[in-house]
Structures are given as C-alpha cells and as structure tokens.
Amino acid sequence: MKGKPCSYSLAVKTSHVLPPDTNNHGTLFGGKLMAHIDDVAAIAAVRHARKPVVTASTDSVDFLAPVKEGDSVCVEAFVTWTHNTSMEVFVKAVTENLLTGDRKVCTTAFLTFVAVNEEGRPIPVPGVYPESEHEKILHEHASIRANQRKERRKQSKKFAELFGTDFPWDKGM
Template sequence: MGNTVPMSFSRTHQTRLILPSQTNHHKSIFGGQVLWYIDEIAALAAMKHSQGEVVTASIDSVDFVSSAFAGDVLELESIVTCTGRTSMEVYVRVVCRDVKTGTERLTTESFVTMVAIDESGKPREIPGIYPETDRERRLFETGPMRREYRKMKRELSH
C-alpha cells in the first residue's frame, strides 16, 4: 500500500456490562471473558486500519491490574500502535467505570499482534501509521522495542 494514516483512524471503543453469568465464584469477571473482549476489539481496530480481514497472530502481553465485578461497566479502547508490512500491533486498554460516581480504574492492558489477510487467507500489505497525540507518540515510539522483543522470543522458542 505504501501510504500512512493517523493512528486515530483505527481507534475503537466498546462498552460492556458485566453480567453474573460472566463471573467466577468471587463474583469477578472471568479472565477468559476479558481476553475474548480484548481479542475482539483488537481485531476491530486492525480491520479498520487494514480495511479488510485480519487474524490474531498472538496476544503478546496481558496485564490484569484490578478486578471488575458483576454490574460493573467495562470500557475498552484499542488502537494500532505499530505496523509491519502485513502485521499490526494493537494496544488495548480496559477500564472499569462506576456509573454512579463516574470514577474509573484501569483493569487490564494488553498488546495483540494481528495480520491482515486477503480472500485466500494470505498475508497482505497494510498502510503505515503516524501518531498525533503525546499518548500515541509514546506508544508509537516504543513499538519497535516491543516488536524486537517478540522477534527474540520467537527465535528462542524455535
């Protein structure tokens, strides 16, 4: 593709209500449920950026910072933070909002790698990105370091 687009082009938001059926015996949301939400919103951001289909290559990191409980509202945000020729790193931030007070707390942060694919399932080229805000700039500038770490991890496991 060869062109570049602002990181904000991929920004995606979702709001979820935690239902009792999504919680464990501690009444906190199952970690697997949060991972499902993370994978879904990362895919949506990657699809927006690549303007097509994507597959999850890896969930690179997940930091569960605090719990969320039945009746809490989760707000998820994702954005493409680093691009290769066919792959994208997507940052996902999950906060829990108390709807009565408006206060929020970070529950989860994650980086996910997605690959753009064509109709036959083969990787296809995607545009590059550029940051527009200080927060985006920090994520963008640290992307190559995370990418190098992922590459090193893959080499060590083979």
C-alpha cells in the first residue's frame, strides 16, 4: 500500500457559535466542541484510509481559550502517523471573534482511529509521510504518544476490571 502525505487527509469545518451551543457562561459547551473534533478527525481518517473508521481513543483535549457566543470555531484535522490498522489524527481548533477578527487556538487534541471492514474487524491502512515542518514535528514524536496510549489503555482496562459493571449502591456502598 502506497503512503500518502499528511496533507491528503486535511479536513476543516467552521461553525458559528449560537445560543443553543453555549452554557450559562456564554461559552461553547465543551462536549459540543468535542463532537466537532471527533467528526472532523473521523473525516480526516476516512479520507486517509478510504475505509470506514472507528474512534479508538481521544488523548487529552486541552481547552486553551473560551469560545464565545457569536464567535466562529474552525476545527482542522489531519493524519500525522499510522501503524498497521490505526491512524493518529492531530486536531487544532481556532476561535474567531467575527466582529474584531481576533483569533486564538482554543483547543488541541490527538485522536486515534482504526480502519475496519464490513464485519467491524481492523484492516490495514496506508502509511503517511510528513512534508511541512509542523507535520514533521508531529510525526517525529508520534510513536512516543502511541506508547503512552498503549500504557493508558492498560490502566483503563485495570479500572474496568476493578470497578466492573455494578453500581456502588448495588454493593451497599
């Protein structure tokens, strides 16, 4: 399978932040922004693999600046690294005050997607290669982030086993 440049998968979505999208502080709900992030990242992953994908993980989503009612939020995503069946996608969200033109990076995140076949089983994806300096920086450290995800997943599985499916009140806690 021939590799593709990071830029091949670039996906961008801009949305106007309206009153129903905001919380009692007049800022965009974090969950709403996370939905935009997952949506755009999935488009980038499908664009790279040209296969259906599932979200395997979301690394920390760091909210760096508020997104206010009336602003726009532009979410950009592209595949930075691949490994067999998985793809790491970098996401950057930029908020813009549409009246002043003031722009700020409001969020960054890394998500991992897995390409799947009709039965939902993982399938191989093409490699990816960086071209720009920013892409090279992200690509260079991707294997470190992948190892951190693997360790975090082990911890998550331990917690799942420890806590199980019962609710605390089921055990008189």
